[in-house]
Amino acid sequence: MRMSWLPQGHLEAFLNLLxxxxxxxxxxxxENGVTAxxxxxxxxxxxxxxxxxxxxxxxxxLPFRDPILTLNDGCYRPAPPxxxxxxxxxxxxxxxxxxSYLDRVFLxxxxxxxxxxxxxxxxxxGLSCEPDDFCYCDPAQPAAVDLFLDQAENGFLVTPHSxxxxxxxxxxxxxxxxxxHLPSLLVPLAPPPTPQDPxxxxxDNPLWEEYARICLSCGACSACCPTCYCFDVREYPSLDHGGxxxxxxxxxxxxxxxxxxxxxxxxxxLDRLRYRFLHKYCGFSPLQGVTSCVGCGRCAKACPVGxxxxxxxxxxxRGAEPATTRDQATGTGEVS
Amino acid sequence: MTPHGATVHVPAPAxxxxxxxxxxxTSLIRIAPDPSATGWLSSYIPGQFIQLSVPGAGEIPVSxxxxxxxxxxxxxxxxxxxxxxxxxxxLVPGNRLGVRGPFGVGFPVQRMKGSPVLLxxxxxxxxxxxxxxxxxxxxxxxxxxxxxxxGAKEIRSMLFRDELAELALRRKLxxxxxxxxxxxxxxxxxxxxxGLLPDLLKGFRFEANRTYAAVCGPPAVYRCLxxxxxxxxxxxERILLSLExxxxxxxxxCCHCAVGQxxxxxxxxxxxxxVLRQIPEAL
Numbered sequence: 001m002r003m004s005w006l007p008q009g010h011l012e013a014f015l016n017l018l019x020x021x022x023x024x025x026x027x028x029x030x031e032n033g034v035t036a037x038x039x040x041x042x043x044x045x046x047x048x049x050x051x052x053x054x055x056x057x058x059x060x061x062l063p064f065r066d067p068i069l070t071l072n073d074g075c076y077r078p079a080p081p082x083x084x085x086x087x088x089x090x091x092x093x094x095x096x097x098x099x100s101y102l103d104r105v106f107l108x109x110x111x112x113x114x115x116x117x118x119x120x121x122x123x124x125x126g127l128s129c130e131p132d133d134f135c136y137c138d139p140a141q142p143a144a145v146d147l148f149l150d151q152a153e154n155g156f157l158v159t160p161h162s163x164x165x166x167x168x169x170x171x172x173x174x175x176x177x178x179x180x181h182l183p184s185l186l187v188p189l190a191p192p193p194t195p196q197d198p199x200x201x202x203x204d205n206p207l208w209e210e211y212a213r214i215c216l217s218c219g220a221c222s223a224c225c226p227t228c229y230c231f232d233v234r235e236y237p238s239l240d241h242g243g244x245x246x247x248x249x250x251x252x253x254x255x256x257x258x259x260x261x262x263x264x265x266x267x268x269x270l271d272r273l274r275y276r277f278l279h280k281y282c283g284f285s286p287l288q289g290v291t292s293c294v295g296c297g298r299c300a301k302a303c304p305v306g307x308x309x310x311x312x313x314x315x316x317x318r319g320a321e322p323a324t325t326r327d328q329a330t331g332t333g334e335v336s
Numbered sequence: 337m338t339p340h341g342a343t344v345h346v347p348a349p350a351x352x353x354x355x356x357x358x359x360x361x362t363s364l365i366r367i368a369p370d371p372s373a374t375g376w377l378s379s380y381i382p383g384q385f386i387q388l389s390v391p392g393a394g395e396i397p398v399s400x401x402x403x404x405x406x407x408x409x410x411x412x413x414x415x416x417x418x419x420x421x422x423x424x425x426x427l428v429p430g431n432r433l434g435v436r437g438p439f440g441v442g443f444p445v446q447r448m449k450g451s452p453v454l455l456x457x458x459x460x461x462x463x464x465x466x467x468x469x470x471x472x473x474x475x476x477x478x479x480x481x482x483x484x485x486x487g488a489k490e491i492r493s494m495l496f497r498d499e500l501a502e503l504a505l506r507r508k509l510x511x512x513x514x515x516x517x518x519x520x521x522x523x524x525x526x527x528x529x530x531g532l533l534p535d536l537l538k539g540f541r542f543e544a545n546r547t548y549a550a551v552c553g554p555p556a557v558y559r560c561l562x563x564x565x566x567x568x569x570x571x572x573e574r575i576l577l578s579l580e581x582x583x584x585x586x587x588x589x590c591c592h593c594a595v596g597q598x599x600x601x602x603x604x605x606x607x608x609x610x611v612l613r614q615i616p617e618a619l
Binding site: 113229241258263 | 344346389431587589599
């Protein structure tokens with residue numbers, strides 16, 4: 001794979017190089033102090049040493065509220081496509097792996113038209129990161145990316161990972177210098193093991209009860225998860241016999257998630273926590289056995305009561321002593 | 337032929353043709369889908385479901401109450417229980433609807449050939465089983481004895497009583513009915529026991545080792561019925577249960593309907609007991 005050296009001073013020119021591929025969005029700190037992916041106009045807007053954004057890049061592929069059908073005189077038609085060309089600059093490996101997972105869900109059999117439309121117009125530029133206390137990652141997992149930038153002192157080592165990535169680099173003659181030296185790459189933390197045994201999956205570990213007792217069902221863990229994609233479908237009629245059918249983010253921690261007319265299949269918080277755990281770490285058909293946790297650590301950081309579902313894995317599979325939620329809540333210091 | 341491309345995502349137009357009130361809150365409707373949809377609807381296997389759209393209200397998963405007709409017309413048995421079925425209740429013949437599907441895995445009618453079939457229906461569970469029942473009756477010579485055990489809350493809420501009695505009279509099936517409660521006096525012109533469905537099954541004699549059992553009813557009865565059937569000697573692989581879950585998309589994406597690691601919409605809604613036994617929260 002061809003690697004090239006992008007000196008720090010060429011970053012602005014590199015961003016300009018990306019512009020023909022769409023509006024460039026990257027990590028930035030908003031006025032309210034939240035780190036988010038937002039439009040970038042100059043390298044000064046970029047927060048290159050960011051930990052992670054509060055809301056993951058799924059917001060671009062699966063908007064919170066997304067029209068899927070329009071209704072006119074009782075007839076449904078596909079909602080008109082609204083996907084702009086977009087470049088996401090500076091995504092960490094975990095978020096790129098998350099997009100790779102979402103691709104498997106939404107571009108498999110019967111590709112989802114809205115997702116496919118947006119994905120096709122999306123260019124992904126990755127950026128290396130430094131792990132924090134909450135995250136781990138497994139570099140062996142597939143990641144969706146066109147170009148990857150490894151941060152080093154005074155510049156970036158750039159690697160193309162797709163024909164589009166190759167093309168961008170070929171257009172930037174003069175920007176990149178050939179490089180023989182590799183920047184020192186960080187050693188990622190070990191990911192927790194993947195659960196396989198159905199008996200253990202539903203283990204009677206007391207940690208489950210403890211988590212169920214303190215969980216607030218706020219759904220923050222799922223909302224900030226880069227691979228949580230559950231959606232609800234709602235119809236909003238208009239007064240002229242028309243209307244829209246929308247897809248909206250749903251959350252398996254909410255009670256309504258398992259409800260049907262006249263019944264509820266996940267009554268207790270324990271049921272709902274297990275449902276999330278099962279989907280995240282064991283996968284639903286046809287992605288059984290595929291862990292969709294990419295180790296970004298957002299859920300553990302966002303949880304107001306310090307629940308970290310990965311502890312269930314550690315305790316169940318590695319026989320580790322369960323970390324009490326109090327330890328976690330106080331030990332982590334900041335909870336934003 | 338299964339739905340593909342746009343037909344998976346966009347409801348095909350359909351027209352409400354006829355409505356017959358069965359009880360105070362339940363009706364049987366006939367709808368005519370657009371000819372573009374009748375091809376893939378004709379592939380319907382009993383136990384599968386479609387997504388029925390009521391314009392302006394939304395979409396619900398529902399099983400067909402009979403096999404699709406040659407002319408493409410389909411029959412659905414609908415109980416008014418939510419805002420979509422509320423709106424449906426207000427529609428009149430000629431009004432527009434939408435259909436997507438069929439989706440999911442139905443009853444293994446090919447594998448069941450040559451075997452006796454025992455159908456167990458509780459309450460509204462008779463609606464999806466009715467499509468299986470008519471499929472079996474129309475292909476009568478390919479199957480062993482067909483028996484229907486049907487339990488309802490009370491005589492008034494028992495659906496399709498007359499047509500079931502007629503099928504029994506024509507010796508197309510053995511029919512046993514039971515109601516949870518019976519007021520004083522006769523239960524009408526059809527013989528009917530008083531008691532719960534699992535009780536009716538308890539004293540029932542049948543060729544258990546060769547029989548396929550098809551079960552559909554309120555979630556509460558599954559555990560009892562499954563145990564009774566197993567105790568009687570029916571192999572768990574031959575005990576087929578049609579599960580209810582919240583199925584929004586029908587194609588395994590919205591992730592509301594998981595049963596363990598399986599999805600009710602794509603791996604079910606019909607599952608053999610041998611599979612469900614492995615899943616702690618399934619029944």
